[in-house]
Amino acid sequence: MSKKVFHIILIWNIWLTGLLIAQDISIRAYVSKNRVGLNEQFQYSVEVSGKSTSLPNPKFPAFSDFYVLSGPNSSTSIQWVNGAMSSSKTASFYLQPRKQGKFIIGKASVTYKGKTLQSRPITITVVKGNASAAAPPSKSKKAPVRRSDADIAGSSLYLKAHVSRRNVYIGQQILVTYKLYFRVQVRGYNWDKTPSNAGFWTEDFQLPSQPVIEQEIVNGINYNVAVLKKEALFPTQTGTLTIEPLRIKVEAAIRSRRRGRSLFDDFFNDPFFSQTVQKSLASNPVKITVLPLPEKGKPADFTGAVGQFRLNLSTDKQQARVNEAIALRMTLQGKGNIKLADLPKVPIPPDLEQYEPKVSTKLNKQHNSISGKKTAEYILVPRVEGQFQIKPVHFSFFDPLQKKYKTITTRPIMLTILKGKQQPGLAGAAGNNYSREEVTLLGQDIRFIKEFSVFHPIGYRPYWTLSFWLFVLGVLILFILFELYDEHQARLLGDERLARRHKAGKLAAKQLARAKALLLSEDQTGFYKAISTALQGFVRDKLNIELTEFNNSNIKSKFNERGIPEEETGAYLSVLEESDFRQFANIKSERSERQAFYEKAKMILTRLEKWI
């Protein structure tokens, strides 16, 4: 709480200048007390002020109910402030009442340039005895006043809260002005307690660092008035709310009592002769009735803005190339609870890439209402060429003065996007395609649920199931079993072949022995058959050839595999052929001839045995 000291006289003078510039001439009448005792005297003053040096003299009212003790006593003052001249002429009377009761001192008037101006009449209450003694005791007894004085008690110093409205809608601005009224010299003041005002959103107005002193006549008494605090309250809840009192501590200078009351008192009424006392002051609490906003006609998009607003939507250009940024600016401007008003969303076409808007709020706290500007700046980057429309934006608010809802709509904005300067290959980068894919998905909803399901126990892993391992195991066992069986089968088969091979020589020898026996007989067919069987059987057994596969080419290839020379093969085949031929062709052969053939076959078999 900073202590503010202000210099009354200087500022008073400045104020007077300002007033006189505003109006040519003015007249005011005031008294030193409006409640006097029968034996007391009081001062009645008429002040004419203006820019002119030759101010006209006022016409005084008749003082029929009072004794005029002295007057009119005139005084004139002329001031030059910042090159502007002002002057005032004051005529004062000392009056004393004739009897008890209520009396009215009529209007004083002045005629200037053909116009007559009048002051207000003043009501004086005359009581028996001494008025100051009869006045109700002051509430401020607890204040650390070293000595009490009649001038500081009662109404010579007080604080009042002025409220612009007592019945408001929720969100409507109330202007609260805390004014200090004083008739004594005030040296300074301290903030004691500033109201918290629950249920309101509060904005303080900017005031000059030194309060401006004005003059105001209240009930005929001239007061100096300083505006200490000015704030705008916006109720945030309905019902009856109270504006709490503002408390300050004032240091006031009062006259020393040593001096008797004389006509010259005022003369010595300066700081040098006075004493300083402290006094606590509290403003009056004010009840405010807050009405809810009407439900009737409330727009769907209403978000709680109350006041008078304008909405503007604009872009920095109407034409741009692909990938060239466009600035879109939305401005909400007006009087009211702008800080609490939400900016509407701008429906931006999905083909324009959009970045988070930058929102800024500027409040203007001058004059008597809070106004301001809320700005949202969007950066749009077009990704494809074409014509795009930014659709109108709507904003709804409640106008408390007209008591109805209003909706403002911006104009649509057309944007023309031209082909980008970049090469098409570069422009269609992967990132681009991706964002376009996302944009097309924006309008979609998720796919519908699955309607059928096969459930597994939680934590089910197919490779840990019995069926899987049984299957694998089963397949392996089957394989092994088969292999074991097949191995056995194959071995048996192998044995058979081995035996056949071993027996081949024996069987051939047996057939040859039979042939030798038949050599002596006449059975030619039998002889050749035995030879043929010996030759055939030997090779087939040795090489494990089935009868169906026993033909010349097969024999040749088999013999070749074993590395048997060609002439051996040829000899074998020719003997075999001859024996077959002789066996069926009924040609007589000599015994010696058969003997030679027998020897030949025997020799071939002996030679083959080396190879196979």
Next chain:
Amino acid sequence: MILRRIMVFILLGFTLIFGQNQQIQALFQQGNQLYQKGSYREAAEKYQKILEQGYESGALYFNLGNVYYKLKQPGLSRLYYERARKFLKNDEALKTNMQLLRMRLVDKIASPPEFILSVWWKDVLNLFNFSILTWLVAVLLAVVLLIAAFYLYHIRRARGGRLKGILIFSIVIWFLFLFILGEKIYNDATEKFAVVMKPTVTLYAEPSTSGTEVFVLHEGTKVQVRRKNNDWMEIRLEDGKTGWLEMKNVQVI
């Protein structure tokens, strides 16, 4: 005697599982009807009941993801979609829904471009789900053994190596699938992911709130779990950032 007893046991087990399954199916259908009516909260309760009974399926997780998507709970939605992904490989609907969900998430974590071979390998891994792959390996084993039996049969009878090429080829194929299955099992056991469940979670440089704040994650973001320390978990993002967070802020997939 023993064989007969085992058979009886198996049959009994089957009927038990089948009976329970019917009850689960009923819950599932009720959940679906509630979803269709738009009462998503009640549908979620029905689906959750199935999980409480100890059963799961890809479709169940998919539906739960949908329910929480509708209830605007991106964290839970992501969690169940990710769980569904383990069962439903290459599911068109799941891919679409996850993409829609990802657009609603706050964190957009750009993953660095991957090496093309690793992308292919991942695609191969994702080609089959566990059930199909496991049975494929089993059936392929049977085929390999069948071919091997034929081959050995012919070899023993000293007849041609015509089946040799086919046998080698089938063995290579079988090993390939076995390797894929092994890789999947290994990944499943070691790679853990989690989803952020709180609207905003601060990550620290060390497992303590007194550590330096590294970055902030938002609900629905998927992170890879690296290690745990008391109530803290070290995670890694797709773009390589790592940090510690309190375990209560995430749910493991």
